[in-house]
Amino acid sequence: MNPVRRTLAGLTLGMVMGLPFGFSADLTIAAAANLSPVMPALVAAFGANHPDWRIDVVPGATGNLVAQIRRGAPYDLLLAADERYPRALVTSGDAVADSYFIYARGRLVLWPAPDSDWRTALGRTPRERIAIANPDTAPYGAAARAMLIEAGVWDAWQPRLVIAENVAQVAQWVNGRHAAYGFVAASQLLDDGWTNRRGEARTLPDAPPLPQAAVLLTRAATSNPAQAFLSWLSGTEAQAIFTTHGYDPAPGTP
Amino acid sequence: MPLVASLLPSLAWLTPPLWQALGLTLQLAAITTLLLGLVGLPLAHWLNTTRSRFAPAFEALVTLPIVLPPTVIGFYFLIAFSPEHPPGSWWVTLTGGPLTFTFTGLVLASVIYSLPFAVQPFQAALRAVPGELLDASRASGATAWRTWWRVHLPLARRGIGAGLTLGFAHTLGEFGVVLMIGGSIPGETRVASIALYDEVQKLDYPAAHAFAATLLVISFVLLVIVAMLQRRR
Numbered sequence: 411m412n413p414v415r416r417t418l419a420g421l422t423l424g425m426v427m428g429l430p431f432g433f434s435a436d437l438t439i440a441a442a443a444n445l446s447p448v449m450p451a452l453v454a455a456f457g458a459n460h461p462d463w464r465i466d467v468v469p470g471a472t473g474n475l476v477a478q479i480r481r482g483a484p485y486d487l488l489l490a491a492d493e494r495y496p497r498a499l500v501t502s503g504d505a506v507a508d509s510y511f512i513y514a515r516g517r518l519v520l521w522p523a524p525d526s527d528w529r530t531a532l533g534r535t536p537r538e539r540i541a542i543a544n545p546d547t548a549p550y551g552a553a554a555r556a557m558l559i560e561a562g563v564w565d566a567w568q569p570r571l572v573i574a575e576n577v578a579q580v581a582q583w584v585n586g587r588h589a590a591y592g593f594v595a596a597s598q599l600l601d602d603g604w605t606n607r608r609g610e611a612r613t614l615p616d617a618p619p620l621p622q623a624a625v626l627l628t629r630a631a632t633s634n635p636a637q638a639f640l641s642w643l644s645g646t647e648a649q650a651i652f653t654t655h656g657y658d659p660a661p662g663t664p
Numbered sequence: 665m666p667l668v669a670s671l672l673p674s675l676a677w678l679t680p681p682l683w684q685a686l687g688l689t690l691q692l693a694a695i696t697t698l699l700l701g702l703v704g705l706p707l708a709h710w711l712n713t714t715r716s717r718f719a720p721a722f723e724a725l726v727t728l729p730i731v732l733p734p735t736v737i738g739f740y741f742l743i744a745f746s747p748e749h750p751p752g753s754w755w756v757t758l759t760g761g762p763l764t765f766t767f768t769g770l771v772l773a774s775v776i777y778s779l780p781f782a783v784q785p786f787q788a789a790l791r792a793v794p795g796e797l798l799d800a801s802r803a804s805g806a807t808a809w810r811t812w813w814r815v816h817l818p819l820a821r822r823g824i825g826a827g828l829t830l831g832f833a834h835t836l837g838e839f840g841v842v843l844m845i846g847g848s849i850p851g852e853t854r855v856a857s858i859a860l861y862d863e864v865q866k867l868d869y870p871a872a873h874a875f876a877a878t879l880l881v882i883s884f885v886l887l888v889i890v891a892m893l894q895r896r897r
Contacts, residue, residue, distance in 0.1 A: 473865060539765060539847070547865045571720050572847030583847075586746045588764035 435466040437635040438484060440475040442491035442622065443543075443576035444516060444550060445593035448655040454641050455651060462478045463635050473547025476597035479504055479627060487631035487640060489513065489622070491551040491595075492549035496623040505517030509626035512644045515658040517596035518553045521584055523612035524591070534566045543571045550577045550619060554593035557617045584608060595620075597656035621661070684851055685859035686878065692767070692855060692870035693835040696774040700782040700831040703775065705817070705824065730780045740846025741773045745786050745845060765847035770855070773845060774835045782831035785894075789818065789823020828895040831888040836879065 441449050449467045459464055468475070471659055472490045476499060481486060484658070488505070490496045493512065499505035524531030543551030551573075558564040574580040577594050585593035598604075599611050624643060630636040642648055649659045678686075690748045706768040711723055717893055729737060746819040747756040763769035801811040817824065839857040846853035848862070856879055 460744075477865060477867065496837070539761075541847070544865070546862070572849060574847070575843065582742075583764070586742060586764075587748055588742070588746065588762050588845075589847075 434655055435479040436463040437633070437639060438468065438470045439465065439487045439489060439639070440470065440479065440483070440485040440629070441489045442472045442475070443548070443578045445469070445489055446492055446649065447577060447597060447600060448657070449513070451532050451651050452537065452643075452648060452661045455647055460635070460638070465635070466528065468580070469546065471656055473624050474543075478649055484629075486633050486636040487624060488627060489624045490549070491620065491622055492524065492552070493621050493623045495549070496625040499625055503628060505627050506631050508512035509640060510623055511644060512621045512660050513624045513648075514652040514660055516622055517656070517658065518550055518593055518614050518617035519596045519599070519611035520614055520621060521581070521592055521594050521599060521611035522609040524614055526613060528614070529561060529563070532591070534563055536567060536570045539588065540570055541574050541583045541589035541592035542573060543577045543580050543593070544573050546575050550593065550595050553618050554619055555576050557614065560616065590664070595656070599655050605614065667790065670809060678878070679871065680869065681850060682859055682863075682875055685856045688851065689836055689856040692770055692774060693832045695771055696778060697782075697832040697833045697873050699771070699775050701824075701828055704782045704786055704827070704831070708783045709790055709812070710801060711783070717868055724878050726783050727780045729777050734777065734840025735839070735844060737773070737777055738841040741769070741841065742799050745769055763861045764845050765849060765853055765854050766790065770853055771846055773841050774838055777838055777841050778834040779830045781834045782827040783791055785823050785827030785830060788818035789827065792823065822893045825891045829886055829890045829893065832891070836883060836886075853864050
């Protein structure tokens, strides 16, 4: 074989052999979009005790992540934004049944806070765009839709609603003033930068609570790092991190 | 045509909202293509004939949308449309609301997104017209405009047709840009590619299949037209 061909063959072989080493992490966590601000803190705290484990986080709307998991995505854990999706994975056999537990509870907020009660301030025909996450794939979007249906304004608001891929995009649109208001997770607004620019958010006591559940995925049933992370997640250190990041602790936490 | 006939039963899965999305996409593509012709042809001619030393930079600018990830294009449009600063703020002063989430905003973004797909075939077509014919036209007393309109463009019409068809087809498939600035508003910004994506996300695969197949057939037919136009007689 001539030298050029040999070099090319060698390079190709090297790249192919290098693939498993380049891309495999010890632990891959699929995390709902609203967790993006808190995941680095969690991974750092957990990783401090396990420095030789490489941990990857894949963010997305819970529904999207579930669709990917059902199609064989290489994740070990799912940290969802609700309970329904993890339960569905257990039913379909994609997740380990007794790994299911609620790791935190989220709060839906309206951002920025209107001058008065949101029903009065925005009314039946809001003049400006209001952003929500896709209710069919994002639990925070579904919670917003449920609240709006309950308040009787869902249909009336249709012409003014813009649908985002996930709560992170809702926040991006509100931050850039493309939408005047958005329904986001309380945990997304702890960064002063955003609240300084747009103001505080309004908590919504009428919104359905958002217990967020985690499951171990079947493909990682024997994974040591995955099981270690899940059991750490319900412990005091992790729960404290959740609380400082705008979540309510899991039920049963002291 | 047995292929098309076999697809007809699956059309039953297409609900009115999906037809609406398809109609919106065709509308967007048509208006974008019109603008691509109006803006792209003079631009192509200028790129072909300019002696400016910045010509390569301008050519590169026009070619950028082929190379850039659509989400990058969408991201910069999001910034541009923001009501907080020009140019987005100018639009707000004019109309009272931002360009984001509007059909007009999509048209603007689509023209940029599909620009090189139209302009490059235009350039090739215009360049292929022998210079002697254009010189002869001018020498016979025709003005520059008359030469352009009555000689240059008609002689380049096949390649121009190919560029317009390609621009149209490319706009049909626009997704990443619309995802960033669209807001998925039915009848306004919820184009076919977004609607299809939504059906897949909702795990409604029969509707997704029917929709995807329809888009595939339309795109294929358009590309056959392009290929026919680009062949030598």
